Amino acid sequence: DVKVTQSSRYLVKRTGEKVFLECVQDMDHENMFWYRQDPGLGLRLIYFSYDVKMKEKGDIPEGYSVSREKKERFSLILESASTNQTSMYLCASSQLRDREYFGPGTRLLVL
């Protein structure tokens, strides 16, 4: 079975801190994604990557950056965390784009 892991399940940070969220997949998938999920707003795509060192903006990239130096690892970076970035962050991967495999999520609280 495909396994997508995320570095933390829960994270508490202070406003202005730099935050790194890491995601690792073990199935050699080409595509990786970062979403955030908020009540009433559903899942929204932040960034995705279809290859090493490649990235594409999703619907809400502002305030975020990403890094994909290795195929299995996709990092989401909050350069200067703000309270409106408090959310559930979900990483996903896919190969043929016929389905996405999601990680367990990171619940981030920015104080």
Added chain:
Amino acid sequence: SQKIEQNSEALNIQEGKTATLTCNYTNYSPAYLQWYRQDPGRGPVFLLLIRENEKEKRKERLKVTFDTTLKQSLFHITASQPADSATYLCALDMNNAGNMLTFGGGTRLMVKP
């Protein structure tokens, strides 16, 4: 702009009945549509994919229909069980290159024993 609508109100049904969830979309013609299940505090899990040239797809107690004229997909769970209680999300490819999925807000299903 593309829009995907799912009933934001929870659907409450009795165990053993058929649950029917709706996904409507506008301003787009997706090549395929997917359904996911999400339990509280967890990531979504893929259930089914249906392509634009398929009218219906089944998997065990699950059935999905896809009406490209009505721009609607229906998701059915027959003989529902309390373990089916979860939030169900539909998702569409934003472009035919298949690079991005757009998710609906999800419908929460509660199956009461």
